Amino acid sequence: xxxxWIALTCIAAIIAVVAVCGAMLPAGHVASRxxxxxxxxxxxxxxxxxxxxxxxxxxxxxxxxxxxxxLLETRIVGKNLxxxxxxxxxxxxSPGGCELRxxxxxxxxxxxxxxxxxxxxxxxxxxxxxxxxxxxxxxxQIHVEx
Numbered sequence: 001x002x003x004x005w006i007a008l009t010c011i012a013a014i015i016a017v018v019a020v021c022g023a024m025l026p027a028g029h030v031a032s033r034x035x036x037x038x039x040x041x042x043x044x045x046x047x048x049x050x051x052x053x054x055x056x057x058x059x060x061x062x063x064x065x066x067x068x069x070x071l072l073e074t075r076i077v078g079k080n081l082x083x084x085x086x087x088x089x090x091x092x093x094s095p096g097g098c099e100l101r102x103x104x105x106x107x108x109x110x111x112x113x114x115x116x117x118x119x120x121x122x123x124x125x126x127x128x129x130x131x132x133x134x135x136x137x138x139x140x141q142i143h144v145e146x
Contacts (some may be wrong), residue, residue: 015112022111022118029108031123034101035131035142041091041098045069047134048089048100053077082110083117100134102127 010110037044042106045068053062075086085106092099104127108114117123128144135142 012031018115019111022113022115025111025118027107027109027114029106029123030103030120031106031127032103033124033127033131033144033146034099035135035144036094036097036099037142039137039138040142041069041093043138044091044098044100044134045072046074047137048072048091050074051062082113083108087140098130102130 006115045101049066049068049072050061050063053060055061059076059077061074062077063072064075064086065071070091072089073086074089078084083106085104088103088105090101090103092101104123106117109115131142131144
């Protein structure tokens, strides 16, 4: 029985440390990544373009700015989420194709999720997955950069 109390105390201490560290982090962050594609800007635009409002992974978004084929800005409009923010996707020409930069102006409201987002998952993980998914649509291998 003594070991169970020790284990529970350790778990509670870890959760408390994570919550305190998360509370000390700023709620807002900016993260950005870019990748070059062997596609024209119009093709990459077609891969990222969205309707004015859309749902992805159970989260509601709205397009707040759209300037084809160079800039798409979306924001989270879902309610009661532990996070929110804006994504800006910018396409610019580059030799042999184009470059796509995704910048996230995110907010993580819950201190425990903030800690996990910063130290476990990483603020750029979703951006990198999105760039990889776009590259996969074109059958390309990309190198993701800052």
